[in-house]
Amino acid sequence: MPRYKILIKYDGSEFFGWQIQPEKRTVQGEIERVVNMMARSPKNWIRVQGSGRTDTGVHALAQVAHFDFPFDVPAEGLRKGLCSKLPFDITVTAAEQVADDFHAQYSAHDKTYWYRFSTAEFKDPFKYKYTGHWHRKLDFAKMEAAIGDYVGEHDWISFAASGFQAKTTIRTVYSAKIEAHPEDEEIWFEFSGSGFLYNQVRIMVGVLLEIGNGVRPVDDIQRLFTVRDRQEARFTAPASGLYLKSVDY
């Protein structure tokens, strides 16, 4: 059976995250339902494998998934069929046939997350589902000075939420960027890495905001790598600002 790779864009606001769960509306659940309907497989045996989970409220600009389809159809036709049957908060932006050994999770080389943060005094009605928000004094220069400390291979245990089940907490961050967008009262963060632990990106953003606010010193990221203590960084930036931007293979 041919294997297809798809790129998926979704507004996570009304989903209980990516991963399929009984009785909950999830992105994976919606896509599996539609793929199985198109495959006319009443027993819903086709599984749609994503590059990884996203949490409740987290968005994706280009989540990647693969599945095996019983018919050898043109990828673009399959994409249009999926788009026309999926709910309005999910769309498939690209589709291609891939080799049988392509795996959306295990073949992934690196992932990029975007975090969109609003510094406005009050939440904007058109942004509250699409940004994190914290109206406190933030020193951009301090965050800019600190963010480079994230780059490299580190043990991220101080940045992991409890409840994670990874074999190792060693990960490599390839790049970490911060951008000011004063005209929109926003600050954007972007992180690329080999992989991220559960809630890691949101805790990384939380630590930077506390550095910007003066709660932590500018060199505190280095200390957090040394102390290896999950209790040291407990401020997790809201899910609403987080976007899975791309997955590279």
Added chain:
Amino acid sequence: MPRYKILIKYDGSEFFGWQIQPEKRTVQGEIERVVNMMARSPKNWIRVQGSGRTDTGVHALAQVAHFDFPFDVPAEGLRKGLCSKLPFDITVTAAEQVADDFHAQYSAHDKTYWYRFSTAEFKDPFKYKYTGHWHRKLDFAKMEAAIGDYVGEHDWISFAASGFQAKTTIRTVYSAKIEAHPEDEEIWFEFSGSGFLYNQVRIMVGVLLEIGNGVRPVDDIQRLFTVRDRQEARFTAPASGLYLKSVDY
């Protein structure tokens, strides 16, 4: 009692429009609830008067309303109090004390509506609540050639939804603009006028789209003014793309 004028921004997606209704979540209902709470008026006697209604799903960048408040408080403090108590999909962007004879509806001189239209092949998950969408061939030049016919004093009865209760259907449109935003696959419309009948802006957009699609000739707007028939223009563009942009006094 001092009278206050406020500017209100709201995401209309989760409201049954502006006007207060029993058992329904409306923008006016939410604001009246908070104003009365802040005024400590348990009988909810304070009425919040808007510049006019907006329908279910219609947004506002700057709806205007007035109300009389029992305490003479600084407008900016009142604004912040409202913002902090209103739900996240409504915010108050400005507040000022005004003369007792200021009336948000009757003092209004003109209103501007913005219509945001997506021409993308499929609805974008981040836009479907915030744009109208119609994936058909649209000749921008034809719409551009036609839109000027809206300007001026006309009898708009062909553009009125049934069920309206206006004394007269004569209104003046001061300006009518169309803008292409090809990088976002969007077309924007903007109309300023002395006032608009129920659904008038959405029908005006619908007629333009039908002209762009070739269903109607380019000079059909002139004919619609002449025939004076509510059955002639029945395609009403979706509420999701419509924004009350400003009200001038």
